[in-house]
Amino acid sequence: MCGIVGYIGDRNTQSVLIEGLKKLEYRGYDSAGVAIYTEEGLEVKKAKGRLSILEGELSNRPLVGSIGIGHTRWATHGEPSDVNSHPHIDNSSKFSVVHNGIIENYIELKEQLSAKGHRFVSETDTEVIAHLIADVYDGDIVKAVQTAVKSMRGAFALGVLTEYEPDRLVAVRQASPLIIGIGENENFIGSDIPAILEYTRNVYILNDGEMALLTKDAIQLMTLEGNFITKEVFRVDWDIVTAEKAGFDHFMLKEIYEQPKAYRDTMGSRISEDANEVVLPELNLTAEQLMNVTNIHIVACGTAYHAGLVGKHVIEKLTRIPVDVDVASEYRYRAPIILPSTLVIVVSQSGETADTLAALREAKRNGAHVLAITNVVGSSVAREADDVIVTWAGPEIAVASTKAYTSQLIAFFLFGVFYAQTLGKTDATEVATVIEDLQQLSSQVEQMLHQSARIKTYAEEISAHDHLFFIGRGLDYAVALEGSLKLKEISYIHSEAYPAGELKHGTLALIEPGIPVIALATQEELLEKTISNIKEVKARGAKVLAIAMEGNAEIGKAVDEVFYIPRTRAVLSAALSVIPLQLLAYYASLARGNDVDKPRNLAKSVTVE
């Protein structure tokens, strides 16, 4: 996955492109590049590494022009290098292309074009697009792009520029996100809204199979077959400052501290005024349809998958409807049994994760009703699902997901209660007390954030270790998995999460004197068992930090240190117990001198399979 941006208008094109790419760096940062039409013709500048390197090079010799395209890359085909960076050009250097996605048949296309005399310089799939367009160009760039895409298979969002028509910018969307920013005497393209938000709040969201021709003062929308279409303008009402760091050292820390607000916003108007009911007016699912659901599949990737594991516990506990949770990249290949009565819930912060989107499509093909839990209104997942619960966490920029995860948990809590109400599985008094506990969560998180200094000290201690373990039972195990992923992805400390009772079946062999073990022990009905498992690792010399529910003095005797979370009902505990684990990962990464917001080898949004 990569980020693309494009501009036509009277501003400083180079700076619009660079500023736009800064907002898109979360999508990839292996290299960056721009192509601008200047007095010299179509000029391309690109560089391996962070955007700042390109920016430095451009400051020595700025490119001046009023039309350009830019790209920030997350390498798929071909290693990160100058030559593999975008924009790519054809042999005449008259056509340039930026691309997000994968051209599946690029080898075949490359062979055909090579036979016609085209010479390729990079290892990328994208380069074939520039050559293809050049090959079929006959004086009209729109027609050339339409002809070229006919022979391309795969996922592509494109920005295309030719020196022959320096007043026209072409944008294409096929299975990779792309939006068009509408300005006055200027227009924009971007992979995502933050890229252009500084300049306009009015956008068109392209659908798959659609394209646009941008001139300075007009935008023509059409299908890839060339049929003109009209679209509603989408008005963006969130603030650019929401996407900035607001005084925090890193986006991740800012986003951790935004969680109380994200909890409140996600609950928002979904709790009735008298606080007796959960209401989800946005759902198309009727009560009758819900009552006919026989089973649920939750499908997602990474952190969103971990939210799904918590969702399973919550839904099963409240409704007794069976729930399976699948990693999206596995789902469609295991030929899942999807019945017409199966409800499929896909979870995705970005709403653009390729595997999650493919799972959604597989579910729909099999006739299931699909409910999406996503943070991005207008994302592919949101648009293709039958129903959407938006998590109002606001833009999440750090690669490591925090507020999106906890907002997904809130969405599952709300859905679980709503579903139980619909099935008549809980009485009104019970619903009211769950809602009361739900409403407490945001201030309880605030309370915990005040104690972050303790976690920081502990994180600095463990940052010297190369391996550690997370253990827990039931819901605590689901949270242990998320704590372990968070630590791995930003601190690069190897960690593993285990169901506490499973250690003795092999993993206990890895416990050595001094190894840190983080034991989640918030589930009081399982506490005795978890304490036995803690004793097993203590006996082998492990140093144990427990995360337990306030008022549980007993655990203190069994471990080296305890971090208490405020008291809440067991089923909601994940929304609190994950907070110290997020802080732990953040401070351990900081102590190791890592780039917290942009961990190596990773990108925020994974839009390739």
Ligand code: AGP
């Ligand atoms: C989270 O910290 C990860 N960076 C990653 O696992 C992420 O949750 C996953 O890629 C899914 O993304 P999505 O929610 O945007 O679909």
